[in-house]
Amino acid sequence: xxxxxxxxxxxxxxxxxxxxxxxxxxxxxxxxxxxxxxxxxxxxxxxxxxxxxxxxxxxxxxxxxxxxxxxxxxxxxxxxxxxxxxxxxxxxxxxxxxxxxxxxxxxxxxxxxxxxxxxxxxxxxxxxxxxxxxxxxxxxxxxxxxxxxxxxxxxxxxxxxxxxxxxxxxxxxxxxxxxxxxxxxxxxxxxxxxxxxxxxxxxxxxxxxxxxxxxxxxxxxxxxxxxxxxxxxxxxxxxxxxxxxxxxxxxxxxxxxxxxxxxxxxxxxxxxxxxxxxxxxxxxxxxxxxxxxxxxxxxxxxxxxxxxxxxxxxxxxxxxxxxxxxxxxxxxxxxxxxxxxxxxxx
Amino acid sequence: xxxxxxxxxxxxxxxxxxxxxxxxxxxxxxxxxxxxxxxxxxxxxxxxxxxxxxxxxxxxxxxxxxxxxxxxxxxxxxxxxxxxxxxxxxxxxxxxxxxxxxxxxxxxxxxxxxxxxxxxxxxxxxxxxxxxxxxxxxxxxxxxxxxxxxxxxxxxxxxxxxxxxxxxxxxxxxxxxxxxxxxxxxxxxxxxxxxxxxxxxxxxxxxxxxxxxxxxxxxxxxxxxxxxxxxxxxxxxxxxxxxxxxxxxxxxxxxxxxxxxxxxxxxxxxxxxxxxxxxxxxxxxxxxxxxxxxxxxxxxxxxxxxxxxxxxxxxxxxxxxxxxxxxxxxxxxxxxxxxxxxxxxx
DNA sequence: TTGTAAGCGTTATCAT
DNA sequence: ATGATAACGCTTACAA
Numbered sequence: 001x002x003x004x005x006x007x008x009x010x011x012x013x014x015x016x017x018x019x020x021x022x023x024x025x026x027x028x029x030x031x032x033x034x035x036x037x038x039x040x041x042x043x044x045x046x047x048x049x050x051x052x053x054x055x056x057x058x059x060x061x062x063x064x065x066x067x068x069x070x071x072x073x074x075x076x077x078x079x080x081x082x083x084x085x086x087x088x089x090x091x092x093x094x095x096x097x098x099x100x101x102x103x104x105x106x107x108x109x110x111x112x113x114x115x116x117x118x119x120x121x122x123x124x125x126x127x128x129x130x131x132x133x134x135x136x137x138x139x140x141x142x143x144x145x146x147x148x149x150x151x152x153x154x155x156x157x158x159x160x161x162x163x164x165x166x167x168x169x170x171x172x173x174x175x176x177x178x179x180x181x182x183x184x185x186x187x188x189x190x191x192x193x194x195x196x197x198x199x200x201x202x203x204x205x206x207x208x209x210x211x212x213x214x215x216x217x218x219x220x221x222x223x224x225x226x227x228x229x230x231x232x233x234x235x236x237x238x239x240x241x242x243x244x245x246x247x248x249x250x251x252x253x254x255x256x257x258x259x260x261x262x263x264x265x266x267x268x269x270x271x272x273x274x275x276x277x278x279x280x281x282x283x284x285x286x287x288x289x290x291x292x293x294x295x296x297x298x299x300x301x302x303x304x305x306x307x308x309x310x311x312x313x314x315x316x317x318x319x320x321x322x323x324x325x326x327x328x329x330x331x332x333x334x335x336x337x338x339x340x341x342x343x344x345x346x
Numbered sequence: 347x348x349x350x351x352x353x354x355x356x357x358x359x360x361x362x363x364x365x366x367x368x369x370x371x372x373x374x375x376x377x378x379x380x381x382x383x384x385x386x387x388x389x390x391x392x393x394x395x396x397x398x399x400x401x402x403x404x405x406x407x408x409x410x411x412x413x414x415x416x417x418x419x420x421x422x423x424x425x426x427x428x429x430x431x432x433x434x435x436x437x438x439x440x441x442x443x444x445x446x447x448x449x450x451x452x453x454x455x456x457x458x459x460x461x462x463x464x465x466x467x468x469x470x471x472x473x474x475x476x477x478x479x480x481x482x483x484x485x486x487x488x489x490x491x492x493x494x495x496x497x498x499x500x501x502x503x504x505x506x507x508x509x510x511x512x513x514x515x516x517x518x519x520x521x522x523x524x525x526x527x528x529x530x531x532x533x534x535x536x537x538x539x540x541x542x543x544x545x546x547x548x549x550x551x552x553x554x555x556x557x558x559x560x561x562x563x564x565x566x567x568x569x570x571x572x573x574x575x576x577x578x579x580x581x582x583x584x585x586x587x588x589x590x591x592x593x594x595x596x597x598x599x600x601x602x603x604x605x606x607x608x609x610x611x612x613x614x615x616x617x618x619x620x621x622x623x624x625x626x627x628x629x630x631x632x633x634x635x636x637x638x639x640x641x642x643x644x645x646x647x648x649x650x651x652x653x654x655x656x657x658x659x660x661x662x663x664x665x666x667x668x669x670x671x672x673x674x675x676x677x678x679x680x681x682x683x684x685x686x687x688x689x690x691x692x
Numbered sequence: 693t694t695g696t697a698a699g700c701g702t703t704a705t706c707a708t
Numbered sequence: 709a710t711g712a713t714a715a716c717g718c719t720t721a722c723a724a
Contacts, residue, residue: 006488007487007488009716009717010718010719019694020694020695021717021719022697022719022720023693023694023695025718025719025720026693026694031719031720032693032694033693034693034694035693035694038693052464054464054716054717054718055461055464055465055717056402056405056411056716056717056718057406057700057716057719058719059718060403060406060699060700060701060702060716060719061700061717061718061719061720062718063700065402067445067465075427075428075430075431076428076431078424080427081422081424081427082421082422084421084446085422085448088421088447089448089450092458097447097461097462098445098446098447099413099443099444099446100430100434100445100446101434101438101444102434104435112438115401115443116443118398118401119401119413141353142353223624252625255628278598279598279625282598282601282602282629284630355700355701355702356702356703357701365710365711366710366711366712367701368703368704368710368711368712368713369710369711371703371704372709372710375703377703377704378709380710381709381710384710399701400700400702401701401702402701402702403700403701403703403716404701404702404703405702405716406700406701406702406703406715406716406717406718407701407702407704407715408702408703408716
């Protein structure tokens with residue numbers, strides 16, 4: 001009471017209530033039967049002292065953190081924010097604290113990961129933020145790990161959204177508008193999602209007997225980079241009449257570059273995005289894109305993590321689970337839909 | 347070694363190296379001189395066992411968490427993502443782990459805050475997510491607290507961006523375009539930022555001898571709500587020729603409502619936003635708004651927190667600091683700039 | 693039903 | 709320079 005910064009401990013409560021610390025613990029967590037009268041004594045002592053059990057003491061004794069972490073490359077743009085939102089909501093409603101770690105575009109140093117691993121019961125790892133070797137190390141060291149938007153590895157769970165089939169369908173849709181000379185703007189090498197979208201894009205070309213471009217026009221998942229890439233493409237000798245952008249932000253940059261070049265999106269050059277961020281429908285022309293369930297990806301990741309943590313504690317661990325969530329084409333105007341010709345597939 | 351999930355402890359290392367745990371600790375953190383030969387023995391034992399000190403054990407002994415938290419109402423929209431981004435970057439580079447807690451629009455239950463308080467050395471609290479009484483409780487219980495985008499309280503530090511003067515200037519600018527009948531779309535009661543913007547809006551009316559609207563058209567800081575509010579306003583008997591929106595997302599919704607009503611933003615109805623989110627410049631017409639340094643707010647919050655934590659540990663705590671960061675008008679087209687008349691202030 | 697005491701994994705204070 | 713050992717705050721056998 002003298003030092004306001006010093007919180008009451010379980011021993012203070014025990015002393016005040018005239019019982020042992022074990023009894024206080026039992027009352028506080030209802031782990032074993034206690035006489036009504038002692039319960040009352042203890043409870044009023046707890047109330048008077050404003051006792052809150054120390055998280056550290058408890059975790060140390062119980063050998064668990066009641067916390068989970070999420071590792072992501074970057075927090076700019078709506079995609080990661082939405083995934084984290086789902087993750088946080090699910091974790092919190094599950095009574096778990098949430099730690100975040102951004103790798104700021106690069107791969108996370110192994111010791112940052114280890115440090116996080118020492119503070120949580122498990123973590124959700126997004127994309128290509130962590131080398132496989134480090135993931136294996138984490139798993140063997142006892143952390144539960146779930147992978148998100150990443151190719152699965154055998155040793156643990158994963159969640160992702162479908163990419164290839166949707167990319168193929170979207171590409172076919174562009175062909176249906178008579179757009180057979182397409183550019184892919186994005187970076188298949190830096191992101192597993194980007195790679196799968198590129199693969200679907202190429203597959204559609206094969207299906208249709210159309211020669212795909214040799215390679216993607218490289219761009220990070222950001223508007224500024226998309227603008228640059230589109231400007232480069234416009235200045236090139238290639239005569240692409242449609243830009244398949246690896247996400248909506250890149251598409252947004254492409255809009256700007258195309259408009260600046262005095263051309264019109266949807267008429268002169270078709271543009272498509274990916275993610276279906278809120279603003280997509282408000283652009284003019286409205287952006288054709290692919291909807292993926294970002295919030296749900298994060299929430300499901302948290303649930304799978306909870307399950308894996310529980311099974312790790314119990315009898316031997318479950319077989320790894322690999323979930324793939326559905327995505328959906330959202331046809332608006334930027335692909336050419338609603339234009340004069342309005343054509344349907346080849 | 348037999349159970350892969352069981353990490354080596356400091357005692358394992360001590361045994362292997364044939365020294366005491368104290369010596370291992372000294373070697374590991376360089377806190378006291380150690381003979382070269384024993385250092386080597388210990389270091390190789392550490393390496394062989396892959397020893398990493400337990401965060402829990404260390405925190406319990408050192409009575410600190412090396413972690414800070416951030417409490418925010420919601421993670422949708424670019425504003426909070428950006429603030430968190432700055433906070434995380436600063437904290438991580440400072441060697442601190444980052445815990446997040448979203449209150450999901452409501453006020454955070456006191457026990458969630460207490461739980462967070464038990465896991466961190468301090469926290470950044472955004473807006474009106476926590477009742478003042480709970481903040482006081484946290485401060486007295488020894489947590490360092492910094493307030494962000496909230497009116498300061500005497501007992502601790504705060505950071506915010508300037509609102510009133512910018513809102514007044516923006517309103518005056520609209521008057522200069524001949525827009526003297528304005529609506530304020532936003533909710534001054536739910537957010538301190540919103541309130542200050544409203545106050546600046548009203549002050550500009552007083553300055554100009556123009557009667558301000560009795561009250562704001564209520565809208566949460568979301569596009570959907572902005573759309574609804576703008577639609578309501580359009581359907582009303584009021585004849586506002588300009589909408590002062592409390593943030594960019596509301597403005598985005600207003601764009602949609604105005605366009606649907608067959609009117610043209612910037613010509614028929616002027617619209618302004620707040621925040622200067624990336625998409626603002628890509629709308630047509632480009633959105634006139636107020637730029638505020640969101641990333642820097644978060645980063646500065648983290649720095650102030652670090653300072654306050656350090657001073658709490660040292661000799662008696664520093665006097666509370668209250669920072670106000672500058673904001674900046676960004677005049678684009680939606681206010682009427684670039685239109686035929688292009689007029690200047692009254 | 694309740695108490696005693698042994699962990700949980702560190703750091704830090706004493707001795708030596 | 710090094711080793712015992714007492715904290716740090718809790719949970720949980722094991723006894724009574």
